[in-house]
Amino acid sequence: MSISSPSASQQEEFQQRFSALRQRHDAYMQTVLSVQAHATRLQQAMQYSALLGGKRVRPFLVYATGELFDVPVESLDAPAAAVECIHAYSLIHDDLPAMDDDTLRRGQPTCHVQFDEATAILAGDALQSFAFSLLAQPIPHISPAQQLRMVHVLAHSAGLHGMCGGQMLDIAATGRSIQTAELEQVHQLKTGALLRASVQLGALAANDVSEQVRSALDEFADAIGLAFQVQDDILDVTGDTQTLGKTQGSDQALHKSTYPALLGLAGSQALLRQLHEKALHALALIPYNTALLESFTEYLVKRDR
Numbered sequence: 662m663s664i665s666s667p668s669a670s671q672q673e674e675f676q677q678r679f680s681a682l683r684q685r686h687d688a689y690m691q692t693v694l695s696v697q698a699h700a701t702r703l704q705q706a707m708q709y710s711a712l713l714g715g716k717r718v719r720p721f722l723v724y725a726t727g728e729l730f731d732v733p734v735e736s737l738d739a740p741a742a743a744v745e746c747i748h749a750y751s752l753i754h755d756d757l758p759a760m761d762d763d764t765l766r767r768g769q770p771t772c773h774v775q776f777d778e779a780t781a782i783l784a785g786d787a788l789q790s791f792a793f794s795l796l797a798q799p800i801p802h803i804s805p806a807q808q809l810r811m812v813h814v815l816a817h818s819a820g821l822h823g824m825c826g827g828q829m830l831d832i833a834a835t836g837r838s839i840q841t842a843e844l845e846q847v848h849q850l851k852t853g854a855l856l857r858a859s860v861q862l863g864a865l866a867a868n869d870v871s872e873q874v875r876s877a878l879d880e881f882a883d884a885i886g887l888a889f890q891v892q893d894d895i896l897d898v899t900g901d902t903q904t905l906g907k908t909q910g911s912d913q914a915l916h917k918s919t920y921p922a923l924l925g926l927a928g929s930q931a932l933l934r935q936l937h938e939k940a941l942h943a944l945a946l947i948p949y950n951t952a953l954l955e956s957f958t959e960y961l962v963k964r965d966r
Contacts, residue, residue: 671952671956672956672959674956675953675956675957675959675960678725678953679721679957679960682717682720682721682724682725683717683720683721685724685734685738686717686720686721686724686738686741686742686745687712687717689738689741689742690711690712690742690745691708691712693742693795694707694708694711694712694791695708702776702780703780703783703784703787705776706772706775706776706780706781706783706784707749707784707787707788707791709772709775709776709784710749710750710752710753710772710784710785710788711745711746711749711788713767713769714766714767714768714769715745715749715767716964716966717745718856718859718889718961719741719744719745719748719855719856719859720741720742720744720745720859721741721957722856722859722860722863722882722957723737723740723741723744723859723860723862723863723866724737724741724863725863725953725954725957726859726860726862726863726864726878726954727740727863727864727866727867728863728953729863729864729867729947729949729950729951729954730864730866730867730868730870730949731867732802732863732866732867733801733802735801735802736800736801736802736803736866737863737866739795739796739798739800740795740796740800740811740862740863740865740866741859741862742792742795743792743793743795743796743811743815743862744792744815744855744858744859744862746788746789746791746792746795747788747789747792747815747819747824747855748855749788750784750785750786750788750789750792751785751819751824751828751855752766753771753772753773753781753782753784753785753788754781754782754785755828756771756772756773756781757773757778757781757782758773758778760828760832772784772785789819792815792819793812793815793816796808796811796812796815797812802866803866807865807866810865811862811865811866814858814861814862814865815858815862817858818854818855818857818858819854819855819858822850822854823850823854823855823858824850824851824852824854824855826850827846827847827848827849827850827851827852827853827854828851830843830846830847830850830851831847831851831917834847834917834918835917835918837918838918839918839923840923841923841924843918844918844919844920844923845887847918848886848887848890848891849883849886849887851890852886852887852889852890852893853882853883853886853887853889853890854886856882856885856886856889857879857882857883857886859882860878860879860881860882861875861878861879861882864878873946874947874948874949877943877944877946877947878943878947880939880943880946881940881943881944881947881954884936884937884939884940884943885936885940885957885958885961887936888933888936888937888940888958888961888962889961890920891920891929891932891933891936892933892961892962892964894919894920894921894929895920895921895926895929895930895933896964896965896966897919897921898919898921898926899926900965900966920932933962934962936962937958937959937962940958941955941958944958
C-alpha cells in the first residue's frame, strides 16, 4: 500500500491530542508520586526520572487505543502511568555504569549522576513495584478480571520474555557481529515489548474487543515497536546531542549492533518505510476510527528525537 501523509488539519489535531494527553498523564503521575513518603530522597529520584522530559509514547498508546473503544479516560490513567513507570525504571538502570554508563538522559543528567548510584538503583526498583501497585488498585469501570490480565501483560512484557530479556541479548551482542534476524529479536523484546503492552493495556480496558481486532492491534504494535528502534538507530547516526537529549553516537561508541551498522543508512530508512506501511495496513483492518493512531505512526517514523 502507498503511504499518504496526514493533512495539515490532521497533524494539528494529532499534536493537540498528543499534548493534551501528555499533560493529563504528567499531572496524574505528579499526583501519585507526591504522596508523602519517609524516604524523601528516593521519592525525589523517582519523580526526577519519571517526570523530567520524555515523549510519553507509551502512555499515549494506552490512551489512544482505549479511546478507540470509548473507554473513559479516567480508566486509562493508571495503566498509562504503570507502563511509563516500567519505562522510566528501565532507563535509570540502562544508564548505570554497569550498563551503558551514560551521563545524559532527556537533556538532563542521568539519575545516578544527579543523585548517586545506590539511589538510582533503588529508584528503578521502586518505580517497577509502583507500576504494579497502580494496576492493582481499584480503577474506575475496570473489573478485577481485566486488571489481572493487565498485570500479567505488563509483567510478561517487562521481564525475562520481554524488555529485560531483550536487554540481556543486547548486552550479549555488544562488540560482536550479528545477523539482522538476531538484531530484530533483540529489539522486539527490548523496545517492542513495552510498546505492544501499551496497546494491549488500552484494549484490555475495553469490553468485547474481538480477537480479529486484537490480532490487528498486535500486528500494528509489532510494526511500530520495531520502527521505533530503527528510527532510534538512525537518529544515533544522523541526530545531534542537543536535539536528541542524550549522547549522539553512543551506540557506535559502545560497539552496539544497530540497523545502520548492518543495513547501512539507506537500507535502514527503507526498512523504516516498510514498517510504516505494515503498521498502516494493520490499522486498516480495524473497523474503528484509527485516525489518531495513523497520525501517531507518522510522527513516530519522522521524529527527530
